[in-house]
Amino acid sequence: MKQLTYLKKVVTLELDMQKCNGCKMCITVCPHEVFDFREKKAFIKNKDQCMECGACEKNCPEGAISVRSGVGCAAGIINGILRGSEPSCDCSGTKDSCC
Amino acid sequence: MKPGFINGTITTPNGDVPRVSTKWSRQDVWSTIKVRWAFGRNNYQVRPGLYATGSPDSTSKVYVTSNFKLSFDHLRRALDGLNAWILVLDTKGVNVWCAAGKGTFGTRELVYRIRAHKLDKIIDHQAVIVPQLGATGVSAHEVKTQTGFKVVYGPVRAADIKSFAESGYKATPEMRMVKFPLWDRLKLIPVELTYGKYYLLLIPAVFFILAGLNPHGYSIDAAWSNGGRAVINLMAAYVAGCVLTPALLPWIPFKRFSLKGLTVGWLIAVLFLFLNLLGSSVFEKISWFLIMGAVSTFLAMNFTGSSTFTSLSGVRKEMKLSLPLQIAAAATGFIGWIITRFI
Numbered sequence: 197m198k199q200l201t202y203l204k205k206v207v208t209l210e211l212d213m214q215k216c217n218g219c220k221m222c223i224t225v226c227p228h229e230v231f232d233f234r235e236k237k238a239f240i241k242n243k244d245q246c247m248e249c250g251a252c253e254k255n256c257p258e259g260a261i262s263v264r265s266g267v268g269c270a271a272g273i274i275n276g277i278l279r280g281s282e283p284s285c286d287c288s289g290t291k292d293s294c295c
Numbered sequence: 296m297k298p299g300f301i302n303g304t305i306t307t308p309n310g311d312v313p314r315v316s317t318k319w320s321r322q323d324v325w326s327t328i329k330v331r332w333a334f335g336r337n338n339y340q341v342r343p344g345l346y347a348t349g350s351p352d353s354t355s356k357v358y359v360t361s362n363f364k365l366s367f368d369h370l371r372r373a374l375d376g377l378n379a380w381i382l383v384l385d386t387k388g389v390n391v392w393c394a395a396g397k398g399t400f401g402t403r404e405l406v407y408r409i410r411a412h413k414l415d416k417i418i419d420h421q422a423v424i425v426p427q428l429g430a431t432g433v434s435a436h437e438v439k440t441q442t443g444f445k446v447v448y449g450p451v452r453a454a455d456i457k458s459f460a461e462s463g464y465k466a467t468p469e470m471r472m473v474k475f476p477l478w479d480r481l482k483l484i485p486v487e488l489t490y491g492k493y494y495l496l497l498i499p500a501v502f503f504i505l506a507g508l509n510p511h512g513y514s515i516d517a518a519w520s521n522g523g524r525a526v527i528n529l530m531a532a533y534v535a536g537c538v539l540t541p542a543l544l545p546w547i548p549f550k551r552f553s554l555k556g557l558t559v560g561w562l563i564a565v566l567f568l569f570l571n572l573l574g575s576s577v578f579e580k581i582s583w584f585l586i587m588g589a590v591s592t593f594l595a596m597n598f599t600g601s602s603t604f605t606s607l608s609g610v611r612k613e614m615k616l617s618l619p620l621q622i623a624a625a626a627t628g629f630i631g632w633i634i635t636r637f638i
Contacts, residue, residue: 200475200602203550203609224448224466225430227473228604248606249396251430265431266607267396269600270552270614273607283607284397 199228199245207246208264213237215260222252222261298341299323300371305347309413314347317375323368330365331482333489339364343385345412346371349378356464357414357423358449358456359405361386361394373453377460382408382423395432402434406441414444424449424464427471475603480541483601487537490597495533499526508636517636524572525632531567532587535559536594541601552605553617556595560588579635585628593621 209230211222218236227249232241250265266272266283276283299322303314319327330339343362348371357380360370367383374381384404386394394400405425415421422445425433435446450459450470459466491498502525507518540547540556547555564587567573573583596617599605 199472200545200604201550202605203612206608206612207606208608221435224471225427227428227451227471229468229472245604246606247604248608249431251395251428254432254434255430255436257436264607265396267600268602268605268607268610270596270610271600273610273614274618 201244202247202268204244207243207248208262209240209243209246209248209252210262211238211240212260212262213239215258217258217260219257221255221257225251225255227251300368305351308416312345312347312380312417314349315371315381317348317371319368319372327365327368332485336486338388340388341367341383343383343408345408345414345417346381346383347379348374348381349376351378351380353417353419355379355418356460357382357418359384359408359423359425359429361389361391361400363388363390363394366390369453370456373456377457380418382412382414384408391426392428392431395429398432400429401432402437402441405433405438405446409438409442409444421445422447426453427451427466428473473603475544477542479603480544484538484541487541487594487598487601490537490594491533499529502526502529502632505633505636508633510637521574521636524574528564528567528572528583528587529590531563532560532590533594535563535587536591537598539563540591540595541598544598544602551613551617552599552602553592553596553613553621556592556598557588559595560591563587563591574635576635576638578631578638582628582631582635585624586632589621589625589628592617593625596621 216237218238220233220238222231222238223233228245228247230240230242230246231238231252246263247268248263248265250263253261253263253265269283272283299320300315301313302316304311305314326339330336340362341364355378358370358374359382360366362383362385370381384400386399389397389399391400409423421443424447427448428451430448433446438444438446447464448466450456450466451473452470455470459470503518503522506522506525507513507515509517536556539559543559544555547558549555549558561584564573564584568580573580596613599610
């Protein structure tokens with residue numbers, strides 16, 4: 197099946213290729229094949245597929261990746277607006293849980 | 296009380312570890328169905344800690360999961376026939392991916408559990424297998440620095456664990472991809488249906504009561520006929536937004552979920568127009584298009600939270616335009632509908 201895509205040209209993902217050590221961790225953790233590998237460095241192949249989950253940033257030992265990660269969830273954003281906080285989902289009831 | 300899935304104990308240098316069955320009992324199947332319908336979903340937990348399947352020893356692999364019982368059940372079922380350890384993190388009963396997004400399935404909790412259960416005494420290979428979607432909360436290199444344990448990212452889906460193990464504990468690109476096929480979307484629909492909670496009764500009730508208003512006062516007959524119709528229209532819009540749109544997601548045009556929902560909501564409204572369910576006056580018909588469109592588009596937009604490919608930046612952009620329009624349409628439609636009671 198073709199990958200589903202969402203809005204284009206909105207994603208905040210950045211990769212500093214100068215810092216990349218070629219460990220491929222970003223490729224391993226990305227659920228949407230956003231990264232690829234060329235000449236011992238990772239590069240962003242498919243930015244519009246990124247869902248800003250933040251796994252790559254968290255697992256890049258060189259700190260070469262930055263992304264404003266968070267829940268891509270309308271209800272979460274509404275919660276955030278109502279509470280004046282960051283978007284946060286609490287659809288599974290208890291206060292400190294999510295989704 | 297000892298949970299039904301525990302069927303023995305394994306003795307380790309750090310004491311006894313409960314051994315769990317890799318089969319689902321009838322009770323497990325029934326609870327899964329219930330939790331998919333949101334019954335008891337907020338308290339569907341197993342106790343965090345270390346468990347075993349088969350007869351693991353110091354060379355066996357350690358699979359990490361959350362303490363949402365559905366996640367735990369899928370993992371133990373996938374480990375059928377393997378000798379393995381299961382390390383359950385305390386995620387307050389939330390699944391791996393969502394808990395990782397929140398950070399409860401994260402570096403800190405994993406480091407804590409590795410130490411608390413003295414994994415270095417139980418196994419001699421110093422590695423844990425973390426589901427790939429846990430990577431949003433777990434930093435592999437930090438776990439390594441803090442504990443000496445290597446984090447190996449396993450497949451997205453527990454069902455792929457066998458082939459992952461057979462291919463030398465390497466997840467193939469296929470196993471690393473998150474897709475969102477029809478069946479996965481359908482499994483989410485029951486929970487989506489419960490989204491409205493008590494509003495599902497309250498809002499139709501308000502419409503039903505107001506439907507009795509007329510220029511001469513109040514008429515119970517009008518409440519029955521107009522109100523009954525109103526309830527059907529509202530429910531249809533609800534279903535359009537949280538059943539039809541998710542199910543048909545890839546086949547509905549537009550990228551924005553709100554536009555997808557609007558499309559389906561209005562298609563239903565057009566159908567109802569021909570079925571004479573939208574009332575007799577043009578004014579009421581327009582009101583219903585506004586209300587049904589607003590309900591469907593709002594609910595469809597909420598499905599971004601359940602989908603597996605929407606980014607925060609994207610949803611923000613979409614909502615900036617849609618949310619004010621949805622509120623305006625619902626309000627205008629509602630006022631318009633009340634006015635039609637008097638003309």
